[in-house]
Amino acid sequence: MARYTHSRVSNVASGPVHFGQIPKEHWYQPDSINEAFAEEERGKMVAENVIYGGSVSCVYSSYPAPVFR
Secondary structure, three states: OHHHHHHHHHHHOOOOOOOOOOOHHHHOOOOOOOHHHHHHHHHHHHHOOOOOOOOHHHHHOOOOOHHHO
16 A cells, blocks of 8 residues: 555655654644643634644644654
């Protein structure tokens, strides 16, 4: 499956294509986050129609994981 996916993506990409796995601890929010406050802020973003504003994982997926370096 991975070889097939890489081939398909390479055919439509304008540059080199690389795949990697992001560790779970880089995807989810850290335990140090005040979840009550974060949930309230995500609710505000949803009310303001911010794309993916209510998504926890989308916020933390932008973390520069080593696979992207």
